[in-house]
Amino acid sequence: MTFTYNPLLTSGNAFYLVSRVRVELGDTVKDAGVRPDGANLTDEELTAWLTEENDHVMHTVIRACNALARMWSNQVNITVGPLKEEFSKVAGNWSAMAKSLTEQYGPPMNGGSGFAVASARIDGYSEKAEETGFG
Numbered sequence: 001m002t003f004t005y006n007p008l009l010t011s012g013n014a015f016y017l018v019s020r021v022r023v024e025l026g027d028t029v030k031d032a033g034v035r036p037d038g039a040n041l042t043d044e045e046l047t048a049w050l051t052e053e054n055d056h057v058m059h060t061v062i063r064a065c066n067a068l069a070r071m072w073s074n075q076v077n078i079t080v081g082p083l084k085e086e087f088s089k090v091a092g093n094w095s096a097m098a099k100s101l102t103e104q105y106g107p108p109m110n111g112g113s114g115f116a117v118a119s120a121r122i123d124g125y126s127e128k129a130e131e132t133g134f135g
Contacts, residue, residue: 001042001043003030003040003042004020004025005018005028006019007023007093015043017050017057017060018046018047020057021049021060021061023066024057024061025061025064027041028074034068036071036072036075036087041064045067049063049064052109053109053110054109056109057107059103059106059109060108061101062098062101062102063108065097065101066094066095066098068091069092069094069098070091072087072088072091072094073088073091076088079089086089095098
């Protein structure tokens with residue numbers, strides 16, 4: 001599994017988009033990553049998400065945030081004397097970031113959070129349906 005990050009890459013470089021995703025996630029230091037065990041997301045994971053999202057950096061970031069929220073969700077909180085580490089908050093923070101970015105950039109095309117579309121009944125019977133409580 002590989003790790004590539006270079007903030008000086010230009011758009012012609014194969015790892016330019018991977019580096020852009022990493023900077024958005026704060027996953028820019030090798031072996032000091034964003035996973036619960038301190039590992040980095042791999043280039044292969046980020047490249048797969050970029051491919052599935054047609055190289056849309058922010059949709060890929062949303063996918064990564066959702067994955068990180070799931071990874072952190074099974075971590076337990078630890079209290080030892082006055083020291084308290086609330087790992088469950090980390091999962092909530094990644095989830096909140098995914099939600100905020102989804103509101104800004106729209107949902108990812110593949111594999112992001114689900115979404116619903118509200119519908120309204122508009123046909124020859126809709127007025128009667130509303131009167132009877134079925135609309």
